[in-house]
Amino acid sequence: MAVGVHRVVIVGSGFAGLFAARRLEGAPCEVTVVDRRTYHLFQPLLYQVATGILSEGDVAPPTREVLRRQPNARVVLGEVVDVDAAARVVTARSPVGETALGYDSLIVAAGSAPSYFGHDEFAVHAPGLKSLDDALEVRGRIFGAFEMAESEPDPERRAAWLTFALVGAGPTGVELAGQIAELSRQSLRGRYRAIDPATARIVLLDGAPRILPAFDERLSARAADRLRELGVEIEPSAMVVGVDADGIDVQGSDGARRRLVTRTKVWSAGVQASPLGALLARRAGAALGRHGQVEVEPDCTLPGHPEIFVVGDLMSLDGLPGLAEVAMQSGLHAASEIDRRLGGDPRPRRFQYRDLGSLAAISRGYAIGQRGRVQVWGRPGWVIWLTVHLVFLTGFKSRVAALFHWVFSLFGRARYEQSTTLRQVTARTASPSRPG
Amino acid sequence: MAVGVHRVVIVGSGFAGLFAARRLEGAPCEVTVVDRRTYHLFQPLLYQVATGILSEGDVAPPTREVLRRQPNARVVLGEVVDVDAAARVVTARSPVGETALGYDSLIVAAGSAPSYFGHDEFAVHAPGLKSLDDALEVRGRIFGAFEMAESEPDPERRAAWLTFALVGAGPTGVELAGQIAELSRQSLRGRYRAIDPATARIVLLDGAPRILPAFDERLSARAADRLRELGVEIEPSAMVVGVDADGIDVQGSDGARRRLVTRTKVWSAGVQASPLGALLARRAGAALGRHGQVEVEPDCTLPGHPEIFVVGDLMSLDGLPGLAEVAMQSGLHAASEIDRRLGGDPRPRRFQYRDLGSLAAISRGYAIGQRGRVQVWGRPGWVIWLTVHLVFLTGFKSRVAALFHWVFSLFGRARYEQSTTLRQVTARTASPSRPG
Numbered sequence: 001m002a003v004g005v006h007r008v009v010i011v012g013s014g015f016a017g018l019f020a021a022r023r024l025e026g027a028p029c030e031v032t033v034v035d036r037r038t039y040h041l042f043q044p045l046l047y048q049v050a051t052g053i054l055s056e057g058d059v060a061p062p063t064r065e066v067l068r069r070q071p072n073a074r075v076v077l078g079e080v081v082d083v084d085a086a087a088r089v090v091t092a093r094s095p096v097g098e099t100a101l102g103y104d105s106l107i108v109a110a111g112s113a114p115s116y117f118g119h120d121e122f123a124v125h126a127p128g129l130k131s132l133d134d135a136l137e138v139r140g141r142i143f144g145a146f147e148m149a150e151s152e153p154d155p156e157r158r159a160a161w162l163t164f165a166l167v168g169a170g171p172t173g174v175e176l177a178g179q180i181a182e183l184s185r186q187s188l189r190g191r192y193r194a195i196d197p198a199t200a201r202i203v204l205l206d207g208a209p210r211i212l213p214a215f216d217e218r219l220s221a222r223a224a225d226r227l228r229e230l231g232v233e234i235e236p237s238a239m240v241v242g243v244d245a246d247g248i249d250v251q252g253s254d255g256a257r258r259r260l261v262t263r264t265k266v267w268s269a270g271v272q273a274s275p276l277g278a279l280l281a282r283r284a285g286a287a288l289g290r291h292g293q294v295e296v297e298p299d300c301t302l303p304g305h306p307e308i309f310v311v312g313d314l315m316s317l318d319g320l321p322g323l324a325e326v327a328m329q330s331g332l333h334a335a336s337e338i339d340r341r342l343g344g345d346p347r348p349r350r351f352q353y354r355d356l357g358s359l360a361a362i363s364r365g366y367a368i369g370q371r372g373r374v375q376v377w378g379r380p381g382w383v384i385w386l387t388v389h390l391v392f393l394t395g396f397k398s399r400v401a402a403l404f405h406w407v408f409s410l411f412g413r414a415r416y417e418q419s420t421t422l423r424q425v426t427a428r429t430a431s432p433s434r435p436g
Numbered sequence: 437m438a439v440g441v442h443r444v445v446i447v448g449s450g451f452a453g454l455f456a457a458r459r460l461e462g463a464p465c466e467v468t469v470v471d472r473r474t475y476h477l478f479q480p481l482l483y484q485v486a487t488g489i490l491s492e493g494d495v496a497p498p499t500r501e502v503l504r505r506q507p508n509a510r511v512v513l514g515e516v517v518d519v520d521a522a523a524r525v526v527t528a529r530s531p532v533g534e535t536a537l538g539y540d541s542l543i544v545a546a547g548s549a550p551s552y553f554g555h556d557e558f559a560v561h562a563p564g565l566k567s568l569d570d571a572l573e574v575r576g577r578i579f580g581a582f583e584m585a586e587s588e589p590d591p592e593r594r595a596a597w598l599t600f601a602l603v604g605a606g607p608t609g610v611e612l613a614g615q616i617a618e619l620s621r622q623s624l625r626g627r628y629r630a631i632d633p634a635t636a637r638i639v640l641l642d643g644a645p646r647i648l649p650a651f652d653e654r655l656s657a658r659a660a661d662r663l664r665e666l667g668v669e670i671e672p673s674a675m676v677v678g679v680d681a682d683g684i685d686v687q688g689s690d691g692a693r694r695r696l697v698t699r700t701k702v703w704s705a706g707v708q709a710s711p712l713g714a715l716l717a718r719r720a721g722a723a724l725g726r727h728g729q730v731e732v733e734p735d736c737t738l739p740g741h742p743e744i745f746v747v748g749d750l751m752s753l754d755g756l757p758g759l760a761e762v763a764m765q766s767g768l769h770a771a772s773e774i775d776r777r778l779g780g781d782p783r784p785r786r787f788q789y790r791d792l793g794s795l796a797a798i799s800r801g802y803a804i805g806q807r808g809r810v811q812v813w814g815r816p817g818w819v820i821w822l823t824v825h826l827v828f829l830t831g832f833k834s835r836v837a838a839l840f841h842w843v844f845s846l847f848g849r850a851r852y853e854q855s856t857t858l859r860q861v862t863a864r865t866a867s868p869s870r871p872g
Binding site for chain 2: 094
């Protein structure tokens with residue numbers, strides 16, 4: 001890199017990191033994006049990878065491809081193992097060794113991973129859904145469960161294979177519940193001989209009194225109605241206090257405990273920040289929030305380090321939720337701040353989050369959405385949901401064939417991605433997502 | 437299953453097993469297909485999964501889906517651990533336990549795996565390309581190698597990451613060589629900053645004096661010319677005598693040894709039969725050929741066991757090669773024999789292989805093919821290759837969207853399936869295919 005050119009290092013190629021990198025196109029700086037993955041992950045559709053509609057490639061465009069025509073950006077595959085805030089050097093590790101990446105500005109957008117609230121031993125039995133690996137693990141378990149049910153002669157054990165527990169009734173849990181319902185009632189119809197996949201129980205649990213608490217109460221109720229129509233059992237105010245291979249232990253709001261016998265569990269009940277937050281605490285004096293997020297100034301910088309921005313899920317600011325939209329906007333904000341400083345204006349600006357609204361797909365043809373006081377649901381909601389996701393998926397790169405494939409899959413009942421081996425079914429190894 | 441109905445058990449859901457199962461539709465028997473995988477694998481296109489063009493789902497339709505509307509067929513996910521030829525029982529193992537599958541007729545179509553000719557330690561460094569797992573492993577290594585080259589400052593070590601060795605110049609090795617050449621010269625163009633991917637060396641080695649020895653000498657020479665145009669180095673008469681993480685040791689026809697420094701190796705130099713062959717030897721007195729295949733009578737039955745058929749890659753008969761076409765026809769033959777016996781005609785018929793011709797794709801727009809004395813090459817060959825593969829892919833089930841996706845990918849330069857994590861690059865664990 002040329003001496004004297006302002007060096008921006010961005011840790012993470014998620015929404016926050018990638019939007020920051022793109023925003024710096026044409027700016028007088030050199031941008032280096034470092035990540036453990038070669039791809040940007042379109043997380044909002046990960047549940048469709050887990051349920052066989054999309055392939056990995058459909059939701060994971062290569063970061064290099066996205067940044068191909070941005071001459072001032074480069075990508076480094078590596079795991080960030082140190083941030084020296086005094087020397088302004090990030091160290092990334094890969095099989096070729098450690099790479100020192102000096103920076104003038106640093107944007108840390110390392111994201112989050114599932115949180116088991118101190119019960120990391122749950123992860124083996126109830127994987128989260130934050131990474132491609134997670135999605136493939138969950139996919140293997142869902143399709144594998146129907147296979148095992150088909151082979152299992154004992155009715156009780158068979159019922160355990162045909163029971164699916166979704167822990168956490170945010171968008172991921174709700175969308176997964178809807179997908180597994182459609183899968184069992186429609187996609188798999190007629191495929192088995194010993195079982196009727198439509199008899200599968202799909203149980204959606206949450207400690208909160210209602211599903212999708214980020215939405216208005218009426219929309220949440222509509223979504224619950226639609227899920228019940230699909231055959232999903234909703235258990236609000238249910239705390240999961242134990243998870244093992246054969247089931248989960250649930251405590252109701254009255255304190256009474258009971259057990260749900262189920263082989264297949266997916267955990268989306270909470271998130272914790274990337275370990276890079278703790279690294280910033282040790283190496284740059286960052287203060288951490290309750291879930292390990294980094295407390296930042298109103299302009300998204302680290303207190304005492306105006307050259308370090310923390311954005312996206314890793315950022316703790318004004319109680320903003322860990323949404324893709326917050327990640328994109330905070331990434332853009334950090335890049336704008338850097339760009340403006342390079343233009344000679346050093347005054348910090350507050351990050352102002354503009355709520356553009358929320359959407360959640362419940363099933364094919366049914367989504368809910370709200371923006372301010374405007375609410376949509378049902379088919380109109382789904383059309384909006386589809387449009388927004390199409391625009392985003394095409395935004396990075398024209399991928400007409402993949403889109404065609406996807407739209408076709410969504411309208412039809414085919415699920416192309418179901419390949420499962422016995423090894424995948426039997427693998428009961430921990431695979432918690434590793435952030436950043 | 438109803439008492440008295442003739443029970444056919446088919447081990448394996450590859451070309452031989454699936455064609456046998458489909459042939460028995462409507463026949464007065466109950467068909468059980470048992471496999472470790474839930475899917476039929478369209479092996480001839482596996483190299484496109486390994487090079488990012490196709491997703492797993494594109495080449496792996498669920499076996500249950502293929503047999504969905506065949507009421508006399510069922511599918512069992514399990515690993516065959518025993519064949520009791522006296523009691524006529526196959527034992528399959530899965531997480532739910534062992535399942536005993538009694539049979540009146542048995543078709544063993546368990547396929548083959550890569551052979552390292554007694555050097556199984558090579559497998560860690562040079563995976564084969566026989567299973568979906570293999571394809572994903574190879575894909576991660578190919579794309580990961582460019583990543584590591586980008587990060588590697590040392591020129592020699594960088595060159596090792598940018599050298600790809602394909603051991604074995606049959607269709608798989610040739611098609612992979614062509615794909616990696618196109619990938620490095622076209623798909624990845626402009627994506628890296630420190631390296632030019634077009635400088636990658638692609639070396640195709642074989643112990644034989646020419647590539648694609650199953651083809652006529654002139655076609656083989658044309659294919660070699662086309663590969664050289666693409667930048668592939670062809671090393672005939674080269675025996676690979678050593679493989680380690682950093683390279684391979686090659687012995688020429690003059691006996692002289694030399695070393696090729698390369699991080700990425702793929703092995704398609706030979707195959708060995710499924711271990712089910714050895715099981716049949718122990719339990720049913722089968723005689724095994726040089727590569728572990730089972731010697732069969734001219735009607736594909738095991739000597740002394742007219743109720744046991746061995747077909748596909750696992751079969752040793754008249755020196756027939758391990759081709760998809762042989763697998764399909766021998767599977768059909770076994771099913772026809774059973775069907776005819778059920779119709780009251782017990783006389784065995786010889787399996788007559790009809791050579792319908794061979795095709796191999798060298799690059800986008802160039803394939804070679806021969807049928808009897810007719811030879812095609814170049815674009816006409818490619819059109820035939822494309823047509824044949826489209827017909828096969830659609831044959832099992834109408835998958836219009838996937839086909840569109842695929843054709844689009846073939847004509848364009850996009851490779852959707854490139855997602856790689858650092859973990860995949862660093863994983864250097866053995867992953868030899870396990871047949872059957």
